[in-house]
Amino acid sequence: xxxxxxxxxxxxxxxFPVNYASRVMQKQCFLPNFDLVGxxxxxxxxxxxxxxxxPLVSISDEPEILYRRLSLLVKGHDKAVxxxxxxxAVLAAKELGITVEKVHRPPKKIERLTLLKxxxxxxxxxxxxxxxxxxxxxxxxxxxxxxxxxxxEYVERNLPEGVAMExxxxxxxxxxxxxxxxxxxxxxxxxxxxxxx
Amino acid sequence: xxxxxxxxxxxxxxxxxxPASVPLPIRMGYPVKGGVPPPKEGNLELIKIxxxxxxxxxxxxxxxxxxxxxxxxxxxxxxxxEKCEQHFPIEIETVDYVSAGTSIRNPKARIVTLRVKLSNxxxxxxxxxxxxxxxxxxxxxxxxxxxxxIDRCPLRRQNYDYGIHLLTVLYHESWKTEAWESEKxxxxxxxxIWENSSSQRNxxxxxxxxxATENVSxxxxxxxxxxxxxxxxxxxxxxxKNEGETESNISQYKESVKKLLNIQAxx
Numbered sequence: 001x002x003x004x005x006x007x008x009x010x011x012x013x014x015x016f017p018v019n020y021a022s023r024v025m026q027k028q029c030f031l032p033n034f035d036l037v038g039x040x041x042x043x044x045x046x047x048x049x050x051x052x053x054x055p056l057v058s059i060s061d062e063p064e065i066l067y068r069r070l071s072l073l074v075k076g077h078d079k080a081v082x083x084x085x086x087x088x089a090v091l092a093a094k095e096l097g098i099t100v101e102k103v104h105r106p107p108k109k110i111e112r113l114t115l116l117k118x119x120x121x122x123x124x125x126x127x128x129x130x131x132x133x134x135x136x137x138x139x140x141x142x143x144x145x146x147x148x149x150x151x152x153e154y155v156e157r158n159l160p161e162g163v164a165m166e167x168x169x170x171x172x173x174x175x176x177x178x179x180x181x182x183x184x185x186x187x188x189x190x191x192x193x194x195x196x197x
Numbered sequence: 198x199x200x201x202x203x204x205x206x207x208x209x210x211x212x213x214x215x216p217a218s219v220p221l222p223i224r225m226g227y228p229v230k231g232g233v234p235p236p237k238e239g240n241l242e243l244i245k246i247x248x249x250x251x252x253x254x255x256x257x258x259x260x261x262x263x264x265x266x267x268x269x270x271x272x273x274x275x276x277x278x279e280k281c282e283q284h285f286p287i288e289i290e291t292v293d294y295v296s297a298g299t300s301i302r303n304p305k306a307r308i309v310t311l312r313v314k315l316s317n318x319x320x321x322x323x324x325x326x327x328x329x330x331x332x333x334x335x336x337x338x339x340x341x342x343x344x345x346x347i348d349r350c351p352l353r354r355q356n357y358d359y360g361i362h363l364l365t366v367l368y369h370e371s372w373k374t375e376a377w378e379s380e381k382x383x384x385x386x387x388x389x390i391w392e393n394s395s396s397q398r399n400x401x402x403x404x405x406x407x408x409a410t411e412n413v414s415x416x417x418x419x420x421x422x423x424x425x426x427x428x429x430x431x432x433x434x435x436x437x438k439n440e441g442e443t444e445s446n447i448s449q450y451k452e453s454v455k456k457l458l459n460i461q462a463x464x
Contacts, residue, residue, distance in 0.1 A: 054266045064269060068281055068288065084249045091254060095261030096268055142275070147268040154264060156295050158211070160247035164296035172285035178365050180319060182372035 065145030069101070069170045072138040072155070076163040079108075079134045085163065086136050089155050096151055099141045106135040205259060208251040214243045219250065286317035289360075291353060308348040309356040311364065314341050318368065326387055327378075328371035389438035391431045400430055400457065407458075429453040 072089065076082045086103060093100050112130040116123065143151070152167060159165055207218055216237040224234040225242045237243055275281050290310040294303035315325060315336070328343075329336050336343050345363060347356040383394070391397055404427070433450040440446060 057266050066271075066275070066281075066285065068278070078246070081247055084252075088249060088252045088257060091257050092261055095258055096265060097270075142271040144269045144271055147271075150264050150267045152293075154260065158252060159295060160211075160249075161297065162247065164294075167293040167295070169291050169293070171289045171291070172281055173287045173289060174285055175287060175313075175318065176361060176365070179368050182319075182324075183369055184372055 065148075066172050067143045067145070067148050067169055068141070068172045069168075070140040070143055070148060070152075071168040071170075072140070073106075073166045073168070074136045074138070074163060075133050075165070076160075077132060077134070078162070081160055081163060082134050082136045085160060086138065088158065089138055092154060093138075093140060093151065096147065098143060098147065098151060101139040101141040102137075103139070104137050106137060108132055108134045204253055205251075205256040208256075211247075211251050214246075214248050214250070216240070216243070282314070282317070286313055287364075288312040289357065291357075307351060307353045307356055308346065309353060309360055311345045311347065311360040313343050313364070315343055316341055320368075320371065323374065324368075324371040328367055329387070331367055331371065389435055391435055396434050397431070400427060404457070426453070426456045430457050 074082055074085060074089075076085075090100055090103060110130050110132050112128060114126050114128045117125040117127045140151075148169070156165065214237075216239075219237070221237075223237045223243065225237070225240055225246075226235045228234045275284065288311070290312070292306060292308065294306055296303075315328065320328065332343060332345075335345055345360055347360045347363070349359055350356045401422070430453040433446070433453040436446050437450055
């Protein structure tokens, strides 16, 4: 996308004001290599440029997607299962070095329905059923694209049966190139002919 | 069963509860009258419920140690939300849905929400006002955030492209000034402007009449406009109209009117 190409150009440090470029340089040395959809990279150490010798890890040149927040909402019928799952997800996040911002349990929702007890007549005798849905919400902060992909795959594969999950990803991006300056400044003559005709 | 055996090899993946493999004295179920819950042998309740025996803390640590090679670090220069906002002003929010059912697809997954603060875009005064008029309810004045929810196309990537296209079009259209924009009336204005308003006319007419009855030499409108009492009155009226009625605004208006009309008697 345009944002990714922009990030690439950012790494090369062109066409940006000076103070911003210095921040870019600072960012550059903290982020020696990025990866993306194709490859994974071990970026655990700042100064060593060479990746650990893990044959499955491959590095790609494309810039990293940045997620400001990842919100996992887990829904289930059994509270004990959700509690165990929350313990597992929080421990996995801590082990992978992801900051867990907040873990809260929204109140449960009960859906009730009233049906006739008998197949034929007996309107006064009914039976009531209810479905209880318990929720747990896990909010993670500041993830890179590859870390998010790894964590989500691990956590989603171990989702127990009967439990559903919604993952809300908030991605942050730079303003694309074509919105920096209004295009009317650069095309005066074309605009005039259009207006006249 | 040996005490030091490796549990992650007994339950490497999610599996049903096997009472012979799990050496714990678990009982589950509704107890018989005067009795205890049924034991684990042949207990259907224990088999039905999903168990986390394959995800004990040592097993999780082992898995994460193997996965850590594939993770990258967050750039330490972006440690706070304000810095993220400053360098990466646009926020794209997407939702993924995971559930078991006849189909893994969820039609709500194609919705994309685009949020951007207008202060981060390169807009001048006229462009900002025009953009706010164009988007209408999608702009929140308190937080200065423009939120666009796109669910027009069937695929998420298409919706994202459309969102960026919309933002581009809005931005460029707001910089254009059309011929009919000069017909903007006072009702269309977003904020109150004192110059050429009825309040200015009334104040100046009153002052001119006062001066005429006192038979002072002709003072021009420009002198009156530049005088301090009229400036005070102008500021207090603008504050009242734009910010609403507060204690300080109303008292400021009272003081300025008293000075304008030269009334000292009232407190």
